Amino acid sequence: MTTHSRLATVTAASATRYGLVLDNGFVDLSARHGSVWPTLRAAIEAGALQTLSEKGAALAPDYSLDEITYEIPVPNAEKIICVGVNYPDRNEEYKDGQAAPPNPSLFPRFARSFVGHGVALNRPPESAQLDYEGEIVLVVGKGGRRIPEAQALDHIAALTLCNEGTIRDWVRHAKFNVTQGKNFDGTGSIGPWLVPYVNEAQIADIGFETRVNGEVRQSDRTSRMIFPFRKLIAYISTFTTLVPGDVLITGTPTGAGARFDPPIWLQPGDVVDVEAEGVGTLRNTVADEALK
Structure with a gap:
């Protein structure tokens, strides 16, 4: 297995499947191993990502890449926890004269607030202030409570990417919480796939960037x-x-649309790429939410 094995959850032939993304197609591993590991989350819990990667690499694709639609890689995660203000320049954006805090700011997101790679982000009718936030994502492999820092990396199963799309005015609807503006349905994305974690060198100095329409x-x-x-x-x-x-x-990092003067919000038709070394590129367009 290489650090670039790409395990994804997709919809293909009207069913949710998981498997290995190759340059020339998608290997359906759920068809072969679904009775043992029904989902990628089950495979993560069993420590089976490397096994799946190795099995898939020897197989021919079952579907071409244009026959699959990407879902978020772990669609049934128990928890999605987001970290705020975790890069030096981002802290300075607040212009409050305060040094970086001693502990991270955290908030939850719900799975329904995310779509997969290649799926349009929703701009809801309640606000035009849809913004982007490119981020590196860790997926937990081994659970635990009060995990010491020295052992913490042993608990990582995989990496992926996120566009942590945010409705900016709704994060200020109340005195101290951001949950509303972070959880509009389909405003963010995770994916395209999971890259299995190998060692600390893989994550110690990942370069990544967010582009809007190529900028x-x-x-x-x-x-x-x-x-x-x-x-x-x-x-x-x-x-x-x-x-x-x-x-x-x-x-x-610094550079979200809210920090421009005037702010630059995402518009229907925009294309947002989040790209990271050794992980890949998460790409989404933007569309007005289809009201039901």
Whole structure:
């Protein structure tokens, strides 16, 4: 297995499936191993991502890439926890004269607030202030409570990417919480796939960027995080038990649309790319939400 094995959850032939994404198609591993591991989350819990990658690499694709629609990689995660203000320049954007806080700011998101790679992000009718936030994502492999920093990376199963789309005016609807503006249906994305975690060198200094219509808006490296991956896992597991398949969205750099003067909100037809070294590119267009 290489660090670039790509395991995805997709819809193909009107069914949800998981498998290996190759350059020339999709290998349906759920058709072969679904009785043992019904979902990618089940495979994560069993520590089977490497086994699946190796089995899939020897097979011919079952579907061409244009026959699949990407879903978020772990569609049934128990928890999706997001980190705010985790890069130095992002902290300075607040212009409040305060140094970086001693502990990370956290908030939850619901799976329904995300779509997969290649699916349009929703701009809801309640607000035109749809913004982008490119982020690196950790997926928990081994659960635990009060995990020491020294052992924290042993609890990672895989990496993926997130556009943590945000409705900016709705994060200020109340005195102290951002949950509303972070959870409009289909405003963010996760994907395209899971890249199995191998070792610390793989994540220590990932360069990543966010582009809107080809223009670079965000660019940074994980080596500059205020709260490194070890700290995040240790801190979050202090108050909640992490379980296999939990999704930790680790913070966005400076450069979101809200920080321009005037702000630059996402518009229908825009294309947003979040690209990271060793992980891939998460791409989504933007569309007005289809009201039911």
